[in-house]
Amino acid sequence: MTHFIKAIIVITGIGLALQGCYPQGPEFTDDYDLVLTYVNDDYDFKAGATYALPDKIVKVTGNMMEGDDPVFIPDAAASVILAQISSNMEQLGWQRVAIDDDPDLLLAPASWESTTLYYYYDYWYWWWGGFYPGWGYPPVYASGYSTGTLVMGLIDPSEVGANGNPVLQWTGALNGLLSGEYNERRVNTAIDKAFAQSPYLKTN
Amino acid sequence: MKKLIIITLCFLSTHAFSQSLTALQYSIGFGTGDLGSYISKPSFRGVAIDFRKLVTPSIGVGFELGWHVFYEGQSGETYTRGNLTYSGNQYRYNNQFPALFAADYYLKPGEKINPFAGLGLGVMYSLRDTDMNQYRLTQEAWNFTLRPEIGVLIEANASTSLMISGKYYHGFEAGELPTQSYFALNFGLVFKK
Numbered sequence A: 001m002t003h004f005i006k007a008i009i010v011i012t013g014i015g016l017a018l019q020g021c022y023p024q025g026p027e028f029t030d031d032y033d034l035v036l037t038y039v040n041d042d043y044d045f046k047a048g049a050t051y052a053l054p055d056k057i058v059k060v061t062g063n064m065m066e067g068d069d070p071v072f073i074p075d076a077a078a079s080v081i082l083a084q085i086s087s088n089m090e091q092l093g094w095q096r097v098a099i100d101d102d103p104d105l106l107l108a109p110a111s112w113e114s115t116t117l118y119y120y121y122d123y124w125y126w127w128w129g130g131f132y133p134g135w136g137y138p139p140v141y142a143s144g145y146s147t148g149t150l151v152m153g154l155i156d157p158s159e160v161g162a163n164g165n166p167v168l169q170w171t172g173a174l175n176g177l178l179s180g181e182y183n184e185r186r187v188n189t190a191i192d193k194a195f196a197q198s199p200y201l202k203t204n
Numbered sequence B: 001m002k003k004l005i006i007i008t009l010c011f012l013s014t015h016a017f018s019q020s021l022t023a024l025q026y027s028i029g030f031g032t033g034d035l036g037s038y039i040s041k042p043s044f045r046g047v048a049i050d051f052r053k054l055v056t057p058s059i060g061v062g063f064e065l066g067w068h069v070f071y072e073g074q075s076g077e078t079y080t081r082g083n084l085t086y087s088g089n090q091y092r093y094n095n096q097f098p099a100l101f102a103a104d105y106y107l108k109p110g111e112k113i114n115p116f117a118g119l120g121l122g123v124m125y126s127l128r129d130t131d132m133n134q135y136r137l138t139q140e141a142w143n144f145t146l147r148p149e150i151g152v153l154i155e156a157n158a159s160t161s162l163m164i165s166g167k168y169y170h171g172f173e174a175g176e177l178p179t180q181s182y183f184a185l186n187f188g189l190v191f192k193k
Helices: A002-020 A062-066 A075-091 A184-196 B002-014 B033-038
Strands: A034-039 A050-052 A105-121 A140-160 A166-177 B020-032 B045-056 B059-081 B084-106 B113-132 B135-157 B160-171 B180-192
Touching: A034 A184, A075 A105, A075 A184, A140 A184, A166 A184, B020 B033, B020 B059, B020 B160, B033 B084, B033 B180, B045 B084, B045 B180, B059 B113, B059 B180, B084 B135, B084 B160, B084 B180, B113 B160, B135 B180
Parallel strands: A050 A105
Antiparallel strands: A034 A166, A034 B084, A105 A140, A140 A166, B020 B045, B020 B180, B045 B059, B059 B084, B084 B113, B113 B135, B135 B160, B160 B180
16 A cells, blocks of 8 residues: 555645646736626617717716716827717718717717725634733734726617616627726727627628 | 446456556546537546455456546637627636446456457546636536446556556436537556555
8 A cells, every 4th residue: 555655745836846846827917808788689789870979978976876076087098089979980981970969879888997905814803802902903914806887778768767877788898807007098999899799780 | 237346346346466556647638529619629637546455356346446537628609598698718627537337358468468448437527617707607517427348457566557548438417518528649657565
C-alpha cells in the first residue's frame, strides 16, 4: 500500500497544481458586458416610419420616485450615445422627427448605476461582543463593484396599457461593469449589438 | 445488480495476490455528446489515479478516481429564448469527477509490453458553471457511469511501467444535466508492488 500512499500524495500535488491553473474566465471589465433585447412579437414595426428621440438621457435615481427633478447624464456622453442610437435607427429605415411631429414611435433612453457592496464581519461578535468589550469592534471588510446600465425603450404613443402606462414594444438593455472612465467604443459597440440582434426593427 | 458487482469485487479482493498496481495519469479529455456541444475544446487539465489488486496475473480489480476540467470562453455570442435575445461573453466550465469500481484484463502479463482492456462502473459528479455578465448558472448531476478502457503497459523496470490508455466515460442522464460523456487519453506511470 506504500505506493498507493505515495500516489495519493503525488495526485494531491497534481490536483493542487491543477487548481492553480484552473481557468479564470473574464480578465477585463468589458468581458462582463451584456446586451439584452426583448421584443413584443405581435407588434408590426414595418407599419411605422418615424420616431422621436430626446436630446438628453435621464439618469434613473431613487429620488425621482419622490418627485425630485430628473437628473441627466453629462451632455458629452449623452450626445455620443444618442448619435449612435440615431445612426442605427436610420440604418433600419427610421426617420427621426421631433416629438410634436406625431412620430410612430418614441425611443426613450435611460441609464442608471448601481453599486453592490459585500460586507464581511466576524459573525460571532453579536454573541460575545457585549460580554467581552475589551475585544474591540468586529472587523468589517468591504468590497464591491459598480455597474452601469443603459436602457432603450421603443414605445408606440398610440398604445396605452391596461394600467394607463405606455407599452414597451422593444427594449434594449446594455449592462456592464463601470471602469472609472467613460469608454465610448465600449458603449457604441454594445448599442450596435442591440440593434444588430433586432433585425425585426427594420421598417420599409 | 450494483450490489452484486460490489460484493463480487470485495470477494475477489480478499482472494487477491499480493501484487498491486497504482497508476498516476495525466489525462487529456475530449467532450462528446452534450458535453462536446457545450465545450468543444479539449481539456488539458485532467488527472486520474487507478488502483488495481491483481486477483490473478491477468485480472486486476480496484477503483479509479479522476478529475477533468473542461473550459471554453465564448466571445460575444448571441443566444435567444423566446422573445429575449442576449449576447456577451460566456465562460463555460465543466468539472467531471469520476469515482468508479474497475476491473482490467491483462493480455500479456509479465511481458515487457502488456496490453489490457478494462471496465469501470460507478458514479461521476458533473458540475457545470456558465458565467455571463455577473451571473453564474450552476448545474450539477451524479451520473451513473460506465467506462470502458483499452491501453498498454510498457515495462520500464521491475517496479515501474509506463502506461498509455484511452477511456470513454459515459455518465447517464441525471440531476440537472443530460448524458455526460467524454473520451480521455491518458499517459501515466504505474507502480507495481
